[in-house]
Amino acid sequence: MADSADRDDDKQRQLAGDRVSPEGPALTTDQGIRVDDTDNSLTVGERGPTLMDDFHFREKVTHFDHERIPERVVHARGAGAYGQFHVYDGSLAEFTAAEFLTDPSLTTPVFVRFSTVAGSRGSADTVRDVRGFATKFYTRQGNYDLVGNNMPVFFIQDGIKFPDFVHAVKPEPHNEIPQAQSAHDTLWDFVQLQPETIHMMMWLMSDRALPRSYAMMQGFGVHTFRLVNAQGRGTFVKFHWKPKLGTHSLDWDETQKIAGKDPDFNRRDLWDNIESGHFPEWELCVQLVPEEDEHRFGFDLLDATKLIPEEEVPARPVGKMVLNRNPDNFFAETEQVAFHLANVVPGIDFTNDPLLQGRLFSYLDTQLIRLGGPNFPQIPVNRPVADVRNHHRDGYHQMGIHQARSAYHKNSLSGGCPAIAGDGAYTHYQERVDGQKIRKRSESFNDHYSQATLFWNSMAGFEKEHIVAAFRFELGKCETMSIREGVVRHLNHVDHELAVQVAEGIGVAAPAAAGSPNHGRSSPALSQANAPTDTIEGRKVAILVADGVDSGDIASVGEALVDAGAVCEVLAAKGGEVQAANGAQVDVTKAMPTMASVLYDAVLIPGGPESVRALKADGLAVHFVAEAFKHGKAIGAIDAGIELLERAGVTGVRVASEGALTDQGVVTRRGGDPGFANQLITAIAAHRHWERDRDSVPA
Known part of the structure; x- marks a missing residue:
């Protein structure tokens, strides 16, 4: 017997009449407005900025951001620490007006939060997953948040797809299983239908998804950002964190056993090392690309599923970060810290990367629900060291006692204060934006396999063995054979031998011939086999x-x-x-x-x-x-x-x-x-x- 929800659905279908497509009910907004594209944000031209009048994007992401309280929707399980950042001599003033990147006499306080992505707060540290690597710089010009991961690329190209991806990777809705794992049907169904995910899935199936410790883990800003100098000239930039101890990982069998013996393994390692004086260190490195070279690569710089090989653009060391103090209270600091990609300082700006543009909306929206309202920047761990003066008033958890009569601009009752800033104010990079309002991704985003092949070719023998074993494990957990077959078809465009080895381990027919020829290129910087092995600090x-x-x-x-x-x-x-x-x-x-x-x-x-x-x-x-x-x-x-x-x-x-x-x-x-x-x-x-x-x- 159908329940009331089913009866209501039937009624709605009857009322819809000819609005129901032959394939089934049409996708609509919460207001019943039919949607013809849920894969691409509304942009100015194919490579332009995302528009705020994209009501479908805003509704979709807003609903997603508010799905769970008070736990973070993603990156729920984390660990954090305080530290310091120093920029090296050899100023970057040629490229940026950001003071903390140009003045070696400054010591910039930081707070860093490491995290897993898919699991809940109660999951284990050593699951196969991406790791978050988010750094809050408390600069004299205001807070700057470098919100990254331990992998340089991402699963999707457009922020409007983020709810779809996370819904797919989270536990399946009918039984809330499996926890903190990507080895299940919905994730791999998403993958087999979204070829843009394949490069990131290669990283996820590699040892990079099993870091030995946070101190032995690289960090990446993922997106292409823009540095802007005092004269307003822009330079494209990719941010990298490189650990002093080298980049090292655990063994898959080992991670599963650690999850039972000590699910807090990575958190404990970070805490214990800081307490004992073994302070973790990373170098901040940048890949700089002049604006005139934007289109010289075989891929689009605005595509977050791509990286710039370090052999083409070297990662230049510009500073060092040391974490040297544990939080005093986990909830007050690590749990309540709020990162936001839009927290930038003069000298750092955005690009039209459609995934980045989507995240600029999502982070703030999420924090409004998770931290109870608009005053979360007043929480001590989020509070800037720079003066804060504005006309924001009241709301949940307001900590300030404002005595001025006026809370508006312009005013005379408060002497015109706070006044509009002159020198030192944030100025957005000036660029011409022109184009039709469309939902269409640039053709330059369509190459989904060549960098996945680059990654595969760059791996050492043991790393390739681990990747094959990971695909076999993950796809072997999928109950739907057509999903296994679909993923193998994609892998056959990455490397034929890879596809054959995976197919043989999961009970599907191996492809007879390569879907695409292997281009033979590699990047030694991508292999952990080439990581430094000159220290046992913290072992x-x-x-x-x-x-x-x-x-x-x-x-x-x-x-x-x-x-x-x-x-x-x-x-x-x-x-x-x-x-x-x-x-x-x-x-x-x-x-x-x-x-x-x-x-x-x-x-x-x-x-x-x-x-x-x-x-x-x-x-x-x-x-x-x-x-x-x-x-x-x-x-x-x-x-x-x-x-x-x-x-x-x-x-x-x-x-x-x-x-x-x-x-x-x-x-x-x-x-x-x-x-x-x-x-x-x-x-x-x-x-x-x-x-x-x-x-x-x-x-």
């Missing part, structure tokens, strides 16, 4: 011990690791202490049953026959070592400790017969060798050792 090392351990090994090697910036924790079967072979007491940092290898970057097994015999008899310790080996992590073993490697099934690597030896990230030592610690540090700094035969390891 966590588990030292496995039991009664009878050689405390000298712990002291000498542990001290070298700590001096190099690592965090060492002593793990035993129980908390408290263990007795070393020389009778000394060794403090246990944590009990092994409360931890797991996935929470560490490396493992050290000190010598001591009695200690190693106990560890070999402990299935948890054996599994700890085997799992660390399977995930490609550095392992150090000294004297009797080498026996635990053998017990854990670590095979196919050479071990030392005398002195120290490193093979595939496994560092062993028999007898004394002062070079052991340095070899272990080098192995840890390499991050992971994917060259191992890991598939046969039962962990």
Whole structure:
């Protein structure tokens, strides 16, 4: 029996009469106005700005922005920290009037919020997802928000599509499953019908979606912005954050286990490192493109699904950011911080990127509902260091006590104050805008595959293996075979071998021939295999011990690791202490049953026959070592400790017969060798050792 909602729908269809199309009810606005295009915003010409009289766009995005309270619709789960930014010597004044980018004597306070995108506040940190990287600069000219992600491109080209994409990636509406995952039908149905998503899906299926930590994660402004100098001359710019520690990721199997052992893994890492003085650092880099070169690329600079290869336009380092203070209260600061792309200062302006134009509307609209009204800039974490003087009054959560009689301009009762600014006022970049009011995307946005191919060609062998495995996992969760087939058809335009490998793993017919030829171009900057591997700062090392351990090994090697910036924790079967072979007491940092290898970057097994015999008899310790080996992590073993490697099934690597030896990230030592610690540090700094035969390891 139909419920009342169904009966109402039937009634509405009857009343609609011939307004119902043969394919089904026509798409309309909330006022019943039929819509002929919901994929393209109304713009001035094909590449012009989005118009505010696009009532369908405004209604669609407004309704989307107000769907959930009080949690953020996207980027709900996050972590934040305060810090400082310094611009380097070598002023950018040639390109911008932004003071914080031109005066190296200034120290600019910042607040940064990192986040996952799809999951709720209660989801885990290590899901496969894009990560938000939003920075609020408290400059003397006002607040500037650089709102970015850890990937340089996006899923869609026009802001009007944002509600569609997020509805697709969120848990499915009939059962609210799955949480914080993209492995389900609605997301991949959207993908197979929107080829513009394919480049971003390559990034999402790569290791970039599984960052080891926020401090080992790049950030990108995504859009092409415009720098404007004091003379009004514009220069196109792409913003990059490059981490001091290099860009490194977790293993997919590892992320799933971390989600159970410590769902706050990335948040805890950020907090602990700042508390211990291991302050995360990033360089701000810019790619600068003169306006006369706007059309010299094989893609459109206004297309947010494209990047500028660094081999074509180098990323120029211009400053450094250090995060050095944790918030005092998560809700008051991290949860209430409000970022907005329209928060710009003199010297930084927008372009006609249709996704950027849409986001300029969406952010403010979202904050009005999430933070209770228009006075959210008065919340301390959002408050500028620059003076704020305007005629805004009243509203929810008004914190100011305004004493002036006048709240309007012009006035005489308040001496004409606040007056219109002269020097230093924000002035929009002047450009001519001319064209018909249309809903049409520029033909220059139509290449959806060449940069996805560029990304694939740029990957190292292990990165390609991980991408194939990710597509197989995600599409293998889709229940609708036609969706799997549709995605494979798109992948066949990226790379034929990629499409074949994915098809073979998900039970669909592999394409017989390439949909498009592989152009063969690559960009080494896109591969994490080329990331810096010269530091172990902030890395966590588990030292496995039991009664009878050689405390000298712990002291000498542990001290070298700590001096190099690592965090060492002593793990035993129980908390408290263990007795070393020389009778000394060794403090246990944590009990092994409360931890797991996935929470560490490396493992050290000190010598001591009695200690190693106990560890070999402990299935948890054996599994700890085997799992660390399977995930490609550095392992150090000294004297009797080498026996635990053998017990854990670590095979196919050479071990030392005398002195120290490193093979595939496994560092062993028999007898004394002062070079052991340095070899272990080098192995840890390499991050992971994917060259191992890991598939046969039962962990």
